[in-house]
Amino acid sequence: QKEVEQNSGPLSVPEGAIASLNCTYSDRGSQSFFWYRQYSGKSPELIMFIYSNGDKEDGRFTAQLNKASQYVSLLIRDSQPSDSATYLCAVNEEGGGNKLTFGTGTQLKVEL
């Protein structure tokens, strides 16, 4: 059974701070890793994807991947109240094909 684990939160950070969201996965053969943002009552929106070990930056977002530790994280710099949402970590199965396994999500609250 492939598993993706996330702390459900809520994770509360003050406006302007760095939010750090973490995810671990069980399938060592996983190839692709995705972060989605989901506002309450809405569908998931792709934020970042990463395929290789290391860091990948896009604006205020940085995805970090460590395949040896089976760990992926998302950093959000200069957090804004509009970043308040649930962040879903998703991992594809070995062999690709985009059959994603999702975690249950971490709720982020950015406080004024």
Added chain:
Amino acid sequence: ETGVTQSPTHLIKTRGQQVTLRCSSQSGHNTVSWYQQALGQGPQFIFQYYREEENGRGNFPPRFSGLQFPNYSSELNVNALELDDSALYLCASSQGGNSPLHFGNGTRLTVT
């Protein structure tokens, strides 16, 4: 560029009935996946379609079935509805391989 569109937005059905949900994929995308998201959970993979063939299936019973049409649009059919089928049903399209999934706005199904 047209995104992923789903219909209907909301649906209320009675236990034992059948339902059909529809999805139009994003322009240029040939792969369609369906996910079920129960309240407070991450999306769960139902199945994926590529070139009108089922290309992988999650842990869902046969009463969940689907189709993909030559224009890459897709349908999800659920027979003999159960109360636990109440969820947000998400359609996602992609260009296949390890490319990211892009989700539609979802269909909220309530079974009473």
